[in-house]
Amino acid sequence: MIRLEKRPQPSRAWSMATPLVAVIATMIVGGLLFAALGKPPVEAIRTIFWEPLFGEFSFYYRPQLLVKGAPLVLIAIGLSLGFRAGIWNIGAEGQYIMGAIFGAGAGLAFYPSESFLIFPFMVLAGAFGGWIWAMIPAILKTRFGTNEILVSLMLVYVAEQFLASVSLGLLKNPEGFGFPGSRNLQSWDAAHNAELLTGTGMHWGVVAALIAVIFAYVLLNRHMTGYHIRLTGEAPRAAKFAGVNPTRLVLFCLGTSGALAGLAGLFEVSGPSGQISIDFNVGYGFTAIIVAFLGRLHPVGILLAGGLMALTYIGGDIAQSNLQLPAAAIQVFQGMLLFFLLAFDLLTNFRIAIGKPEVA
Amino acid sequence: MTVPLLSLQGLTKAYPGVVANDTVSFDIGEGEVHALLGENGAGKSTLVKMIYGLVKPDSGKMLLRGQPYEPAEPRQARADGIAMVFQHFSLFDALNVAENIALGMENPPEMRDLAARIREVSETYGLPLDPYRTVGDLSAGERQRVEIIRCLLQDPKLLIMDEPTSVLTPQEVEILFKTLQKLQSEGTSILYISHKLEEIRTLCDHATILRLGKNVGECTPSETSARDMAEMMVGSTLQTPERGSREFGEVAMDISGLSVPAPSAFGTALKNVHLTVRKGEILGIGGVAGNGQDELLGVLSGETLTEPDAVKLHGQPIGKLGPTARRKLGVLAAPEERLGHAAAPDMSLTENAMLTGSVREGLEKNGFLDWGATKDFAERIIKAFDVRTPGPGNAARSLSGGNLQKFVIGREVLQDPDVLVVNQPTWGVDAAAAASIRQSLLDLAAKGAAVICISQDLDELMEISDSFAALNEGRLSAPREAAGLTVDEIGLMMGGAHGMEVAHV
Structure with a gap:
């Protein structure tokens, strides 16, 4: 009989190896899936993982990796802090929207000024927008004990309604011939989050994501707040004994993740997207949850996971158009990755033993 | 045959x-x-x-x-x-x-x-x-x-x-x-x-x-x-802990008229608890498990906050201060539940040394953590209390119960507390290690610290305490001098047979 035995302490080797093993397992099972659909499996896997990086058109896809990866990493870093402490912000999508609205709104209020202060002001306003949206579940939780999962999630739908409302009203482009959506920030230099180096996809959001990774790493490993976050996640009673103030921790974690999601929204609206519109949000806030777990809530892991996720998105798109793979198959493929990661993750804390179970 | x-x-x-x-x-x-x-x-x-x-x-x-x-x-x-x-x-x-x-x-x-x-x-x-x-x-x-x-x-x-x-x-x-x-x-x-x-x-x-x-x-x-x-x-000759005669100083910790509602449905409410412990004194608190021991420790450690005046340290109200502030003032505690309360199971011993040691051992500067110094502190605990482990990098859960208990008690004793509160200090610890833990509590008291020892082991309490009180359904009996107490008297302080009918066999 096969059974699982708890390891006396977590295995470091497995904790490093699981992401790699999961990717390999996904390739194998994904290949079988594509073969079953009558597509060449090796070709399909190669298209997804190789084409965007080193293929013929990689000059176009590589910048796209940064553009797609940056918001995922930025949001996931914020979420991971809370997840580590058992504080579940599921509403990053809403905070992302509010960050974009606040940031774009703050900029557009000064249109058509060309002051160099406008973009920094928009960045602050974007972070504030995400932060304030996250403060709603935070304060409801700390004051009235509501469940932050439900409140933050439902606020996503409120934010979407709000987005539609400002696209049609408050922020609508007066010169837009009545179409919904704000002015295009790309064509207003003072507010444009342009590429820092042309053709690389490198914009301020990518810089912010890298800074966030370093910030989170230092926080978790070298700072008391980070230590308290980890302690709360691992042993809530021990955290209380250590003197952790749970209220402050909830406010900090939700606030930080909200602000980072807001920043991601602002960099998106002022850069790659360009304008506030009804369909501005495309699910980065939800995908970031997967990225956070795929990166095992570790800052460096999240950086890699964000890259991998962006890769499968772009590679998946290429596979759809080149090989006529159905979109659903790509989604299954991406889901498989998370599934295998969580499954192999078990081996960090458990080992497989073969034999008769015994009560020790 | x-x-x-x-x-x-x-x-x-x-x-x-x-x-x-x-x-x-x-x-x-x-x-x-x-x-x-x-x-x-x-x-x-x-x-x-x-x-x-x-x-x-x-x-x-x-x-x-x-x-x-x-x-x-x-x-x-x-x-x-x-x-x-x-x-x-x-x-x-x-x-x-x-x-x-x-x-x-x-x-x-x-x-x-x-x-x-x-x-x-x-x-x-x-x-x-x-x-x-x-x-x-x-x-x-x-x-x-x-x-x-x-x-x-x-x-x-x-x-x-x-x-x-x-x-x-x-x-x-x-x-x-x-x-x-x-x-x-x-x-x-x-x-x-x-x-x-x-x-x-x-x-x-x-x-x-x-x-x-x-x-x-x-x-x-x-x-x-x-x-x-x-x-x-x-397998060897037993060392009986030595207690020198001690002088008691002024009152170190003082609880008066403290009542705290039960934290959960199967928890125990504390009812009108009075308690004083002087410098150099060991107060033993006996009682059957589940009569408010955890709750009393929470009130003393600062996990449960009360009215400011209900808990006093050297006459100063500290009832509203949390655990970190109390540690700064010299009030340390070691809870009964080792895994999950006194220590985080999956964290290393070094990280667990940080858990209570950050303030008094100066392991934190402006919020930043000094892991080098923390590792030294963990190593000192391991050495001084003979904790059997390959090293401070090992997870707390990999230690046997007794070894982890030695680590948890050692962590507090080495921080040189003014008031130390321990709950079940030798539970699950072998006799030789239990004797050394008791000796360390006696040494601490000899240096002038006030010690509150909550335990279900009456022999242990009789061995080390100067005065004795018992918890029964959240009430604390009036403390009495430990020397000369009989088993019957202790039993009655603990609530007698808890209203169970005496057997008629």
């Missing part, structure tokens, strides 16, 4: 890295009360689990009345007339007594018939128990009765009892002993596991002593001194 009821011959059981039982042999006669003595980790539990069919021996055999006996599972052991009362009860708080008992039976009879049988058995053996009471409302002693009656309904030939008195007041122990003696007089054999030597001397006919998995000797308890038995258990 009579055939023994159960004969163990060369039982061996090894786990990875440790031989739990090494060719253990002994016999249990019909109608005999047989003691199994040994320190924590000596292999007592593994041995009885083999008898009860929970664990299969690697080699050796067992004979039940001369017939080979190889229980594959507890059900078979029960069918062969072997019953066991575990140290930790497996009862559902929300169900009543009869329902709990029915759950453990193969073919439970009608509830009405079962209740009648429970009444009958409980009265025969002097363990009065109402079958319709909810288990959540019962005291620890009454819960144990439920477990015992559950066993007696099977009419066992051998009753195994694992540390049965650790949750009882002295009066409750007396009732239990009368029951056991009655069972014995009816021909039931009892295998009695304990490390309380005086108990064994009064109750048992014969004792087998285990040390490191081996049978190291047998004796007749009534003819052997407790000290000799203890030395057989430990």
Whole structure:
């Protein structure tokens, strides 16, 4: 009989190896899936993982990796802090929207000024927008004990309604011939989050994501707040004994993740997207949850996971158009990755033993 | 020559890295009360689990009345007339007594018939128990009765009892002993596991002593001194902690008129607690588990906040200060639950040293952590308290209970507290290590610290405390000088027999 035995302490080797093993397992099972659909499996896997990086058109896809990866990493870093402490912000999508609205709104209020202060002001306003949206579940939780999962999630739908409302009203482009959506920030230099180096996809959001990774790493490993976050996640009673103030921790974690999601929204609206519109949000806030777990809530892991996720998105798109793979198959493929990661993750804390179970 | 009821011959059981039982042999006669003595980790539990069919021996055999006996599972052991009362009860708080008992039976009879049988058995053996009471409302002693009656309904030939008195007041122990003696007089054999030597001397006919998995000797308890038995258990001469005579200083900590509601449905409310402890004094607080010990520790450590004036340190109100602020002032605590409360299981010992050490050991500057200094601190604890571990990088959960306990106590003692509160400081720790922990508490008091020691081990409290009080249903009895207290007086302070009827056997 096969059974699982708890390891006396977590295995470091497995904790490093699981992401790699999961990717390999996904390739194998994904290949079988594509073969079953009558597509060449090796070709399909190669298209997804190789084409965007080193293929013929990689000059176009590589910048796209940064553009797609940056918001995922930025949001996931914020979420991971809370997840580590058992504080579940599921509403990053809403905070992302509010960050974009606040940031774009703050900029557009000064249109058509060309002051160099406008973009920094928009960045602050974007972070504030995400932060304030996250403060709603935070304060409801700390004051009235509501469940932050439900409140933050439902606020996503409120934010979407709000987005539609400002696209049609408050922020609508007066010169837009009545179409919904704000002015295009790309064509207003003072507010444009342009590429820092042309053709690389490198914009301020990518810089912010890298800074966030370093910030989170230092926080978790070298700072008391980070230590308290980890302690709360691992042993809530021990955290209380250590003197952790749970209220402050909830406010900090939700606030930080909200602000980072807001920043991601602002960099998106002022850069790659360009304008506030009804369909501005495309699910980065939800995908970031997967990225956070795929990166095992570790800052460096999240950086890699964000890259991998962006890769499968772009590679998946290429596979759809080149090989006529159905979109659903790509989604299954991406889901498989998370599934295998969580499954192999078990081996960090458990080992497989073969034999008769015994009560020790 | 009579055939023994159960004969163990060369039982061996090894786990990875440790031989739990090494060719253990002994016999249990019909109608005999047989003691199994040994320190924590000596292999007592593994041995009885083999008898009860929970664990299969690697080699050796067992004979039940001369017939080979190889229980594959507890059900078979029960069918062969072997019953066991575990140290930790497996009862559902929300169900009543009869329902709990029915759950453990193969073919439970009608509830009405079962209740009648429970009444009958409980009265025969002097363990009065109402079958319709909810288990959540019962005291620890009454819960144990439920477990015992559950066993007696099977009419066992051998009753195994694992540390049965650790949750009882002295009066409750007396009732239990009368029951056991009655069972014995009816021909039931009892295998009695304990490390309380005086108990064994009064109750048992014969004792087998285990040390490191081996049978190291047998004796007749009534003819052997407790000290000799203890030395057989430990394998060396016991160091009795030394207490010099001490001068008490001014009042260090002072609690007056403190009441705190119960934190959860099955928690205990503290009711009008008064307590003072002076510099250099050790205040022992006894009581059966679940009478407010955890809650009292929470109030002292700062996990539970109260009115400012309810808790005072050197006359200053500190009731509203949290754990970190109290540590800064010199009030340290070591909770009972090691994994998850005193220490985070998956974190390394270094990280766990940070848990309470950050303020007083200067491991934090402007919010940034000094891991180098923390590792040094963890290493100092490991060295000073002889914690057996490959190094401070190991996870807390990889340590044995006793070793982690040494780490947890050492972490607080080395921080040089003004007031130290410990809950069950030597629970699960072997005798030699327990003696060194007690010695460190005495040394701390000798240096002028005030120590509050909450414990269920009365021998321990008598050994180290200067004054003694007991918790009973969240009330703290008035403290009395420890020297000269009798067992009866202590028992009454602990709530006597908790309103349980005294047995009429």
